[in-house]
Amino acid sequence: MTEPIIIVEDVHKSYLMGKEAVPALRGVSLEIQPGEFVCLMGPSGSGKTTLLNIVGGLDEASRGHVLIDGENIVSLNENKLATLRLHKMGFIFRTTIYWQISPRKKM
Ligand SMILES: Nc1ncnc2c1ncn2[C@@H]1O[C@H](COP(=O)(O)OP(=O)(O)OP(=O)(O)O)[C@@H](O)[C@H]1O
Numbered sequence: 001m002t003e004p005i006i007i008v009e010d011v012h013k014s015y016l017m018g019k020e021a022v023p024a025l026r027g028v029s030l031e032i033q034p035g036e037f038v039c040l041m042g043p044s045g046s047g048k049t050t051l052l053n054i055v056g057g058l059d060e061a062s063r064g065h066v067l068i069d070g071e072n073i074v075s076l077n078e079n080k081l082a083t084l085r086l087h088k089m090g091f092i093f094r095t096t097i098y099w100q101i102s103p104r105k106k107m
């Protein structure tokens, strides 16, 4: 069997709001196989963006491990994360709404 391309192990994330830690993720674990197409669904505020930012190396987990292609990205510095994003990640942000661009600009 092939190795998962993404492994998320017991990831926690809290945001500091003043002096209070607000939990956004409480122990998320998942595995994604190469070529697998995955949708992350949940109500607003359930932590989808938080998880994607952590898996994409844009934000740090408070606890847990994230392995991309076998490499634990939690311990990587900013430069190594930037290299990882350059070579192994692709992002389409919600604000990048392709179909709102005129046909002339698409060409
Ligand atoms: N930068 C931040 N500072 C403080 N709290 C945050 C921050 N980002 C997210 N949160 C909180 O973390 C929780 C998860 O938010 P997140 O944006 O990940 O949810 P979501 O599932 O992507 O929601 P939506 O469907 O509305 O995009 C929410 O309680 C949110 O208020």
Ligand SMILES: [Mg+2]
Residues within 6 Å of the ligand: 048, 049, 050
């Ligand atoms: Mg979101």
